[in-house]
Amino acid sequence: MRKSWLITGCSSGIGRALSETVLAAGHALVATARDPDLLADFPARYGDAVRVAALDVTDPDAAQAAVAAARDSVGGLDVLVNNAGYGNVNSIEDTSLDEFRRQIETNLFGTIILCKAAIPVMRAQRSGHIIQFSSVGGRIGAPGRAPYSAAKWGVEGFSEVLAAEMALIGVKVTVIEPGGFRTNFADDSTTLDEGRPEYDAVVGAAARMQRAFDGHQPGDPLRAAQVILQVPAMDVPPFRLPLGRDVSEALETADRARLDEVLRWRELSNSTNFPQTGEVGAFRGQVNPSDDTLPSR
Template sequence: MTKTWFITGTSSGFGRILTEKLLERGDRVAATLRRPEALNELKKTFGDLLWIEALDVTDTAAVRHCVDKAFADLGHIDVIVNNAGYALFGAAEELTDDQIRRQIDTNIIGSIQVTRAALPHLRAQGGGRSMQLSSMGGQISLPALSLYHTTKWAIEGFFESVIQEVESFGIEVTLVEPAGARTNFAYGSMDNAVRMDVYTDTKVGEFRKARAAGDYHPALDPDKVALAMMASLRTSPAPKRLTLGSDAYKLVHAGLSKRLGALEAQRDIALSADYDPVR
């Protein structure tokens, strides 16, 4: 049975790949992006299966108008995919105030406002699925990506709460946590801070050199990420998380194990902070 999807950030990366695969399968896609002309060729090929609207997710009024228009025009939307976003690379003190604000406005507030705009419609139609493009970076962290990790850890916390708020309405949520991939997201749209020489011989400098050398060859297949997202709709209740890629599995597993070990090591300290039992 065909589905109707609403996807942000469809000009490139996972959003573009997912859009193409859904259209090829015969699903309808409401595609949003800042430059609608980037989808002209897809529109010629797929016609009415593809609904296109210009959207900058940092404009909250535009987000509400766009989501309302999509539901009005298409009648029923089965899946909301928050994909729009980008990464900001640089040590924390290298970043400008404007870079920090834009990263937060796009990756956190944009996703929150798309979700808030869609929830009344999903409730009214009796349910639906929401997918949030997070990252393995929502569970672990790497140097020089502090603000990117800030946004991914924050959006995971947001949805951990929202999942509990909306489950009684038949609305299910999945956080998608891919590993690094060779897409335009990582190799074209990433914003870079102006480097400070003081970080040259630190982990930030090492990471920067590795990126510049082009020695990183991700194992993750972006096409398989899109296929896994599509296949997840056949599972209900929805998986809360889709961790995708061997790198993501290994790094997230190691990170969670280390955090759990640290928690267990402090068990006695944690319990000792309660009021003493009344005797």
């Protein structure tokens, strides 16, 4: 079945690979980039199946125009892919507040802006799929990439809430979590600063690793695109989909460590509840109520 797609950040990397895969499969696409000249070959190759649009994801008006273009191409918007993003390397101390804001604006607010533009269309048609690009850095804090990880963790939390709300109107949500892929993520548009010696063990190491890793990452963008293409066709798609063996292994280790920490400190955590008669917990006589509906502070 032919679907109408809108993908952000189509000029390179997984975004470009996914765009070409979507079009090769016979779907309609609004392909977007900050510089649409980088997509000039698309109309010649794919004809009326593709519309190219300039899009700065932090511009709500441009987001509305891109969604309208997708809606008008085949009468709806079936799949929104929030792919655009970037991340520099530097220490928290040496990253300016302006740079924090720029990365968070693009990686998090750009995602929110496009979702808010697309939701009314999908609500009216009672269908659709929103695919969010997070990262392994959205589940495990990436040393040297505090703004990027902060934004991607925000995407993860935002998407959990989004999925619960969208389920009520027939719209599905999937979060993609790539690891290392052979893209230009470390090209001239990315600043890799080894920083001051005090943080070299993590920040400097991250910058050096990124340079050495570039061109040798295990992930194939075309294979990633083929996997993502399958997701909107699934009756029950995954909410989170890690991409790459490196990510799967890292997340499994991290999630086990988090669970171990929850269990290690459970008694201390539970000690903050009001006592209940007849149900005394092990820590300082406090209770361990089973009611999960109690509000947080």
